[in-house]
Amino acid sequence: MAQVQLFGLWGSPFSCRVEIALKLKGVEYEYIEEDLSNKSPLLLQYNPIHKKVPVLVHKRKPIAESLVILEYIDETWNERNPILPHDPYERATARFWAKFIDEKCIFALWKACWSEEKEREEAAREACEHLQTLEDVLKDKRFFGGDMIGLVDIVANFMGFWLGIIEEATGVKLLTEEKYPKLYKWSEEFVNCSAIKENLPPRDKLLAYMRARYGVSITY
């Protein structure tokens, strides 16, 4: 059995986060694709509480929840490419923004794209507020982590890649270059990063999935 295993899902941004982190640290791992409609006994054994992916298994010990896994990876393989900064205040700031993205942004963006017509305006307003917040946080930095990608960049992978595809599938435009030039530029830098681009799901496959699953058959 490989020393490091990752139970994941090809189209999941949460699963992808872990792959990015492992790639950044140069960790070899075995990837196991889960079928969430038919969860494997191993997944249920390793994550009995949430029964979700991603789950990282290191030396037979399972860790669940992507943010928890990211910190574990950073502490365990700490010789190269730190995901979190060294200073406690900067670490707290990174954790704060990671939590903000996970608990507020992603849900708001998702709702803004998929809501019924009448709820969409309110959802879009909230989503745009959050995008503006991130635009302001980014300031003139190349990445949220500074010159190199860090925790916040990894957690923002939904904005960096998934959002554009969902926008294309639904026709909803949220993260535009005109409104959020810095964030837009960040998303381009993000997907071109070597540690990132090799771990992103195939764009066409994800687009087709989004369109099919949500019954959008019009091509734009």
Added chain:
Amino acid sequence: MAEEVKLLTTWSSPFALRVVWALKLKGVQFDSIEEDLSNKSPLLLQYNPVHKKIPVLVHNGKPISESLVILEYVDETWRQYPLLPDGPYDRARAHFWAKFSDDKVSPSIWGVFIKQGKEREEAFDQIFENLKFLEEELKGKRFFGGEKIGFADLALGWIAERVCVLEEIIGVKIVEEEKFPLVSAWMQEFVKVPIIKESLPPHEKLVTKIRGIREKFLGAA
């Protein structure tokens, strides 16, 4: 420069209490600034513009928000009485349980508190599911942190501090000792820890306040 530690808080917030416990366990001197959440101070809005909530820790003028983020910061800044264990795997477990507290346990208990009839029965099923996992985790341990309280205990501590208040208000036991002996024992041990005991909000005042919140919710439903 003398160290300046302030905590923007309210007397009844279980999230703020986590931070109070952490600071006291580490012997850190701090000033409490009581906020009126119906009339938020310019200081709060300046220090936490994103969420506009307490607790906010301000250390030498630098603000940190979100109670679990604050706990990590406190643990990394003041190294006496470590809240998190040393090894990465044990630290991940502590982080996992803290997240479980906020993502699962808290909403399920709140659900029982404000729901009625069949919805409440379903909410109870959810709580029992969550408590079973906590019961399992406590096997062979006095606290989630082992022999003494740690990060996970502080994150879950609101259960020990607050569930009895909720039970008193709704007149129903939520954590039954026969069903969850280890969780019950942990709750009793936790509030006996001197730092915890001395920081508990006044019981009757808390019951009155939370009863009022519940009535408002049920009235609005």
